[in-house]
Amino acid sequence: MARVLVAGAAGFIGSHLTDRLLADGHEVVGIDNFITGNPRNLSHLHSNPRFTFVEADVIRPIVVDGTFDRIYCLASPASPIDYLKRPFETLYAGSDGTRNLLDRALADGARFLLTSTSEVYGDPQVHPQPESYWGNVNPNGPRSVYDEAKRYAEAITMAYHRYKGVEVRIARIFNTFGPRMRHDDGRVVPAFSCQALRGEPLTVFGDGSQTRSYCYVSDLVDGLVRLMESDLREPCNLGNPYELTVRELATVIADAAGSGSTVVYKPLPEDDPKIRRPDTTRARTVLGWEPQVPFADGLRVTMDYFRQTLGL
Numbered sequence: 001m002a003r004v005l006v007a008g009a010a011g012f013i014g015s016h017l018t019d020r021l022l023a024d025g026h027e028v029v030g031i032d033n034f035i036t037g038n039p040r041n042l043s044h045l046h047s048n049p050r051f052t053f054v055e056a057d058v059i060r061p062i063v064v065d066g067t068f069d070r071i072y073c074l075a076s077p078a079s080p081i082d083y084l085k086r087p088f089e090t091l092y093a094g095s096d097g098t099r100n101l102l103d104r105a106l107a108d109g110a111r112f113l114l115t116s117t118s119e120v121y122g123d124p125q126v127h128p129q130p131e132s133y134w135g136n137v138n139p140n141g142p143r144s145v146y147d148e149a150k151r152y153a154e155a156i157t158m159a160y161h162r163y164k165g166v167e168v169r170i171a172r173i174f175n176t177f178g179p180r181m182r183h184d185d186g187r188v189v190p191a192f193s194c195q196a197l198r199g200e201p202l203t204v205f206g207d208g209s210q211t212r213s214y215c216y217v218s219d220l221v222d223g224l225v226r227l228m229e230s231d232l233r234e235p236c237n238l239g240n241p242y243e244l245t246v247r248e249l250a251t252v253i254a255d256a257a258g259s260g261s262t263v264v265y266k267p268l269p270e271d272d273p274k275i276r277r278p279d280t281t282r283a284r285t286v287l288g289w290e291p292q293v294p295f296a297d298g299l300r301v302t303m304d305y306f307r308q309t310l311g312l
């Protein structure tokens with residue numbers, strides 16, 4: 001049994017990771033400042049004696065008793081509308097937040113895992129994206145508050161490894177979906193699911209020819225745990241190579257809802273990446289990890305969750 005700190009525990013992925021670590025028998029301390037996380041995501045854990053929650057912001061030094069064996073850093077706004085609404089919180093979470101958690105890892109002798117992002121590849125010109133690709137990021141465009149914060153987070157994580165000897169892991173997370181996403185977080189799966197369930201038109205940005213690849217959350221969490229427990233110090237893509245255009249996704253979700261929703265076209269946000277699909281060779285060969293949940297199965301569970309959330 002390990003003592004594990006999960007920063008961002010009340011978020012979508014953080015709460016699923018917390019569940020998984022508790023199920024594996026570990027003691028977990030979760031921290032979150034709730035700017036995008038939701039206390040309801042952890043409410044089922046209140047009576048679990050191996051779980052403690054501390055409301056805290058990672059941009060300040062991490063004051064939690066005891067020492068940790070593992071630190072997972074997931075604390076950051078992560079959906080485009082969230083980070084565009086909270087540019088400074090996003091920049092500070094990636095910079096000061098990552099640094100504070102690395103300092104805690106250094107002090108405790110803990111192993112540290114950074115959740116980085118496919119956004120470090122920007123609007124990629126290489127397809128699919130391997131970890132060796134350095135990316136095509138606009139360093140001062142609207143999305144840079146997230147992309148560059150995460151690129152800095154990778155840089156400081158590797159510096160703590162190279163110069164201070166901290167054991168580090170870096171996951172580059174691609175688009176992930178599942179229950180506990182906020183229905184209004186603006187990301188495409190919750191947006192289309194809720195629109196389709198309400199019988200509203202689905203809002204396709206641009207002409208909908210841009211692609212994303214969608215990983216179900218339990219697969220992603222399994223990848224994070226495997227990466228943490230591996231010897232891999234280089235960044236590792238975690239995502240499902242299952243790639244769809246946004247227009248195809250709209251059709252699949254409208255069909256799944258059976259509500260006969262139509263599509264309306266809206267302007268494409270600035271710097272919206274045109275193609276995105278992970279090269280998962282490294283995760284497959286080094287971690288023995290491969291997504292297991294078919295997209296249709298994950299989507300069914302996710303849409304059931306939104307049906308409940310919306311009271312439909």
Ligand code: UDP
Binds near residue numbers: 175186189206
């Ligand atoms: N998108 C869309 N309609 C929406 C929300 C998003 O067409 O209501 C598009 C968005 O422009 C992007 C893709 O869906 O091309 C995925 O967007 P999301 O915000 O989920 O994540 P991103 O991969 O851009 O971070």
